[in-house]
Amino acid sequence: MSEPTLNGAEMAILINRFEGIARKMTNTLYRTGRSGVLNRARDFSCCIVTAGCELLATADSLPIHVLVGPDMMARTMMDFHPVLKRGDAFLHNSPYHGSSHAADHVILIPVVDDLGVHRYTVLTKAHQADCGNAMPTTYMGSARDVYAEGALIFPAVRVQENYATNQDIVRMCEMRIRVPEQWKGDFLAMIGSARIGEREVLSLGAEIGWDRLEAFCGQWFDYSEKRMAARLAMVPGGTASASSTHDPIPGTPPEGVPVVATVTARPREGRIEIDLRDNIDALPCGLNLSEACTRSAALIAVFNGIGGDIPRNAGSFRRVDILLREGAIAGIPRHPTSCSVSTTNVADRLTHAVAVSLAQLGDGFGTAEFGAFLPPSSAVVSGVDPRTLQPFVNQIFLGCTTGGATPLEDCWLTYLHVGNGGMCFIDSIELDELYQPIIVRDRRIIRDTEGAGWHIGAPSLRVEFGPLEGEIEVSYVSDGHINPPHGVRGGGDGGGSDQFRRRPDETLERLEAATTVRLASGETIVSICCGGGGYGAPDTRDPARVSQDVMDGWVSRRRALDVYRVALTEAGSVDVEATAQLRLAAAS
Known part of the structure; x- marks a missing residue:
């Protein structure tokens, strides 16, 4: 039997159905999470990957959490637990097996159909206020290795079987984490969120048919790849390099931590390459990146720098080649390297290095x-x-x-x-x-x-x-x-x-x-x-917008004049003639 072919309307409906499931998961977590990290700040993400460990839907999620990592964690779950059953759930936070850092607890639930076939995996990732670190923080910049962090590490540990929770694991966490009731409330919210995802995907499979959903995923990935290739064909060809330097902290060189990226755009091929191999070795501190955060940080710069309308999934990722080195601060960490601050500081600097490289390739990019x-x-x-x-x-x-x-x-x-x-x-x-x-x-x-x-x-x-x-x-x-x-x-x-x-x-x-x-x-x-x-250039900014910036209190009248070359009347409106003269004089 040939694979069914879906038209554009059907694909649009189905990706919205999958993203709607991810939104139901996030809404559940937001409304039931115990800690302020979840129920006020919303520092969490929910997504769906295929049985082949390809990222499918990530609605309302944090990019550093989900662009790369869910695929790796799902693969880890399958490698460590070859036989998956309905009712299973796995607790994961290992930065050496696809997670971001120890503070991000993840619940993975395999969606298994009535015949016992693993169809999808739903993931809920939530930042923890405390994860058992040696210090009362989940960001330990001073941690010389993972042992100094002291956090509990769970490499895809089965925490539920036949929908029953392994209370031994819960008790371990309650004894190690400083706020056990808060953590347990978040843990239960994560389980509930992921179970909502499981329930909804099973319902969708029963309604649409698993074969048709599988066909949709393949065609959606192919469509996303074509969109990405077409957009990358617009990026000026060439190679550019840039670096962004993190300030020094204990455990880093006194000059700080430079993060280097070399970007090569190949518009004729509709591809882009990001070479991160020329970075320093991992340091005895918590700034080192997990592989998931390294790859995600690079992809963030690409999507931010070429336009925000390209689908973010395994299909579009096919057009981005990311070259990494094992043992680098922005690469593939070796155990017991500390990745305590992996989601933010050096990851952001990596995104900047890629973004600035893109900007060097041509105006309108990066x-x-x-x-x-x-x-x-x-x-x-x-x-x-x-x-x-x-x-x-x-x-x-x-x-x-x-x-x-x-x-x-x-x-x-x-x-x-x-x-x-x-x-x-x-x-x-x-x-x-x-x-x-x-x-x-x-x-x-x-x-x-x-x-x-x-x-x-x-x-x-x-x-x-x-x-x-x-x-x-x-x-x-x-x-x-x-x-x-x-x-x-x-x-x-x-x-x-x-x-x-x-x-x-x-x-x-x-x-x-x-x-x-x-x-x-x-x-x-x-x-x-x-x-x-x-x-x-500041002196090309729309003078009306400069006037509004002054009225909003962001910019002083003196800065408007000296930096933006915009003269304002006493009432705050633009003095058109004086501004034109200022900008003409600056240009000459």
Whole structure:
């Protein structure tokens, strides 16, 4: 019997059905998760892969979580457990077997039909506020290896059989994790989310037919590959290299960590190659990337830099060749290399290096650098809540702007960081003060810190908070103070990061970039996050948009005049004649 051929309408309907299932999974997790990381910040992802371990649907997910990794984790599940049965569920977080880092717990459930055939795998990945690390944080920049992290590592461990949970594993986690009730609530929410996915895919298979769904997947991947090839045929051919440098922290060279990418565009072939082999060896710290994060970070730059309308799945990935080296900081890690901070810092720098390389190939491609991540405003806070006398550990998301400019538009102001893709939510100040014993004293945009350009990058954000009473610990791995986000194609740099302790006498003490700070009663921490780089020359920006930037409070009148060459009237509107003269003089 020949494979059924689906028309365009049928394919559009079916991919929306699959993405609708992924959205049901995310909605379940968002509404039932116990920790603020899930039910306020939404730091999680849900997706569906085929039985052949090909990424199919990732609606509403974080790019660094899902572009590469679900395929590798599903393969690990199948390798370690050759016989899969309905009712199985697997707990996974090993960065050496396809996961991002130990803090991202993943539930994998094989979707097995009535005849016992494995058809798909559904995955729910959720960042944990605590995963058993030696320190009360899930981002351990100082961890010299995975043993120093101390986190529990689960390489596709069967946690449910015949829908019954292995309580031995649950008890292990409850004894190791500082907030066991919080973790268990998230664990149950993840199980529920993945079971929703299993139920819905089984229902879809019964309705449409498994053979027809299999035919759809193959044709959808082929269609996505053709779309990707056509878009890559528009990228100017050639080779370009760029680097982006992470600030030094303990365990790195004193000059920091340069991340290098060489991009070769082959438009006639509809292909692009990203060579990451010329990077330094893994370091005795937590900044090293897992293979999943290395590949995902490179793909993020490609999709951001060529337009956002290409389907992101195994089909379009066929047109991107990523060359890696085992043992590199951005490559394939060897156990027991620590990958504690794998999803953010160096991963973001890798995305920047690829994006800047694309921008060098031609105008209209690539992006400016996005701001670096993990300042104190996105720290893990912990301690004992004086209101309840109970320990607490939670990551706060009080805000990071960081959005870089693109050739198509200005920044996304609340992007958080480039690997997140703008998918996480910013915490409500009131809710953060309710759930943790902290008080937030300030949250505001810092004027004149945007990456100036034809399209502008985000301005920096200032956040100040401290304990309500007693003491709290604040753990973070900040980047971007020494190496702020750069603009491209004439665009300016975005504002850099910084962090201070404010003493009760109002004096400020600059803090280290990556550390755990104990704040006493009456003290606060001041967090300044990076802005984002600009794209294109500032004096080509639409003067009306500059006027609006001034009215919004992002840009001062002086900066409008000196950097953008835009003169404004007393009322704030554009002085057209004076602006034309300023720009003519600058051009000459």
